[in-house]
Amino acid sequence: MAVKIEIGDNIINARLIGDIDHHTAKGMREEIDNAVERTQIKKLVLDFKNVSFMDSSGIGLVMGRYKIMEEVGGVVKVTNPSNHIKKVMRLAGLDRLAQIENSTSGGNDDEN
DSSP states (O other), X not given: OOEEEEEXXXXXXXXXXXXXXXXXHHHHHHHHHHHHHHHOOSEEEEEEEEEEEEXXXXXXXXXXXXXXXXXXXXXEEEEOOOXXXXXXXXXXXXXXXXXXXXXXXXXXXXXX
């Protein structure tokens, strides 16, 4: 499985695993979207700790989940991206749609 969904105190935590490309993104999107629809929780955390590669499909995955969460009045947070993935996300403007931080602890997120 390329994504592990954990539902906690008003948070959906989607732990993404492996590569995010056109072969894997569709399944990830469907699992995350099903969890959002099923629970109606307003905070989605996309954990990139175990993502080894991401192409434009990963950008689309985050953007699409942002749109879905926006429709229900929710938010998206991206945690634990590698430095390379974080740079790609910022270049794509994802930091304007979702909070991007290095850890799930809520500490120093090194935004600058």
